[in-house]
Amino acid sequence: xAQVTQNPRYLITVTGKKLTVTCSQNMNHEYMxxxxxxxxxxxxxxxxxxxxxxxxxxxxxEGYKVSRKEKRNFPLILESPSPNQTSLYFCASSLSIAGGxxxxxxxxxxxxxxx
Amino acid sequence: AQSVTQxxxxxSVSEGALVLLRCNYSSSVPxxxxxxxxxxxxxxxxxxxxxTGATLVKGINGFEAEFKKSETSFHLTKPSAHxxxxxxxxxxxxxxxxxKVTFGIGTKLQVxx
Numbered sequence: 459x460a461q462v463t464q465n466p467r468y469l470i471t472v473t474g475k476k477l478t479v480t481c482s483q484n485m486n487h488e489y490m491x492x493x494x495x496x497x498x499x500x501x502x503x504x505x506x507x508x509x510x511x512x513x514x515x516x517x518x519x520e521g522y523k524v525s526r527k528e529k530r531n532f533p534l535i536l537e538s539p540s541p542n543q544t545s546l547y548f549c550a551s552s553l554s555i556a557g558g559x560x561x562x563x564x565x566x567x568x569x570x571x572x573x
Numbered sequence: 574a575q576s577v578t579q580x581x582x583x584x585s586v587s588e589g590a591l592v593l594l595r596c597n598y599s600s601s602v603p604x605x606x607x608x609x610x611x612x613x614x615x616x617x618x619x620x621x622x623x624x625t626g627a628t629l630v631k632g633i634n635g636f637e638a639e640f641k642k643s644e645t646s647f648h649l650t651k652p653s654a655h656x657x658x659x660x661x662x663x664x665x666x667x668x669x670x671x672x673k674v675t676f677g678i679g680t681k682l683q684v685x686x
Contacts, residue, residue, distance in 0.1 A: 493676075498678060500676045500677055501676040548617065550617075561609075561622055562619070563619075564616030564618070566614075567614075567615070
């Protein structure tokens with residue numbers, strides 16, 4: 459089944475403790491992206507990647523890092539999480555470079571709470 | 574720059590009634606437009622899209638949307654609401670395949686029995 463898999467689904471952590479949210483897609487998509495979803499703000503793009511070893515900042519990149527060493531994987535790293543990073547995170551992938559043609563395939567989300 | 578405005582963060586309809594979710598966009602070039610649906614505890618799923626050609630676009634689950642350039646609108650409709658339509662709906666705009674996608678803030682649809 460074609461899908462984007464995120465792990466974990468739920469995560470509670472403490473301020474400053476480094477964490478990684480994994481994202482993997484099995485569709486051979488070139489384009490991958492991370493979004494955060496907050497009430498009243500919709501989806502905001504954190505980082506995106508157009509291909510292996512090619513990443514760029516989205517609208518809200520502060521406090522986040524990403525890497526794209528393999529085509530299928532695009533982990534999101536929070537090196538020193540803070541409470542304002544408490545949010546629902548989505549990974550998405552697309553065949554075209556920005557989902558602007560075929561649309562995105564989204565993962566099921568990771569609900570992160572930083573205390 | 575491009576942007577999307579979804580009118581009404583919450584919409585309630587009775588089961589069997591018309592569903593109308595409003596979306597207006599701003600784009601300096603001909604836009605590509607999308608509607609996504611998010612069911613509780615799930616990721617977003619593509620409902621329908623407009624790229625070029627016919628302005629009335631049909632999607633999954635009986636939904637459709639019409640691109641109206643003169644009104645810069647892409648409203649989502651469904652003739653008869655079903656309980657299973659209760660979800661959050663997001664409108665999105667892009668300037669094309671190699672351009673960024675911008676999402677609206679979402680509209681939560683409640684269906685009343």
